[in-house]
Amino acid sequence: MARxxxxxxxxxxxxxxxxxKSWPAAPTxxxxxxxxxxxxxxxxxxxxxxxxxxxxxxxxxxLLRCQKVKVAPRASLAFALGEIHRAVTAFVVEFDPRxxxxxxxxxxxxxxxxxxxxxxxxxxxxxxxxxxxxxxxYAPLRVKLAVVGRGRASKDQMARTVMAxxxxxxxxxxxxxxxxxxALCHAMTWRG
Numbered sequence: 193m194a195r196x197x198x199x200x201x202x203x204x205x206x207x208x209x210x211x212x213k214s215w216p217a218a219p220t221x222x223x224x225x226x227x228x229x230x231x232x233x234x235x236x237x238x239x240x241x242x243x244x245x246x247x248x249x250x251x252x253x254x255l256l257r258c259q260k261v262k263v264a265p266r267a268s269l270a271f272a273l274g275e276i277h278r279a280v281t282a283f284v285v286e287f288d289p290r291x292x293x294x295x296x297x298x299x300x301x302x303x304x305x306x307x308x309x310x311x312x313x314x315x316x317x318x319x320x321x322x323x324x325x326x327x328x329x330y331a332p333l334r335v336k337l338a339v340v341g342r343g344r345a346s347k348d349q350m351a352r353t354v355m356a357x358x359x360x361x362x363x364x365x366x367x368x369x370x371x372x373x374x375a376l377c378h379a380m381t382w383r384g
Contacts, residue, residue, distance in 0.1 A: 225250075226247050226382050228291070229246045230244070230245055230290065230291050230378050231284065231287070231289040231291070231325075232374035232375030232378070234294075234295050234370035235276070235309065236367065237272050237311070238272065239365075240260070240276050240279070240316065241258070241367030242283055243372035244375075252358075253358060255360055257283070258368040273312065273314075276316055277315045277316070277319045280315070280319035280320060284319065289325065291325065291382075292316075293330060294330070295370065295371075296330060297309045328382075330377050330378065334377065335370075335374050336373070339353055339377055347366045350370060351363070351366055
């Protein structure tokens, strides 16, 4: 087809002889929905959040269990890491999740804080790895963006959104809500 000038196209439109342009069919996003259980982990030395969510295509996600691994401030680092390891192992053995999703370490100014957070993450990762589970990690910004729709959402916004998505009646602790958010983020963005 020869190219037409703007004047020729307007003339054809006014006469009713301008043929509509045919557009190619839009590609469809045919990604299968995630199915199975995901253990979400929000690692922290004194208050690690754990949330187990079951995903079934065509149905809303179901929170099976959530827990905050609370360790006393006087307890040693080794004891705290052991508690995190025990709790993650118990969840994996009892509920047999398909995947384990963790929140990555945020950028912190204090080197010692980064080391402690890394150790807590390591305990959770080791527990899941010893049970032969697939482990996925997500940045906190990505989790908030996937769940709330804003990367800079507050902890309160995150907790309210997670409770609404799960149809959960009781208030969840921030650590539990963050862990549930990581599991939701994994199921919504996973590309199997």
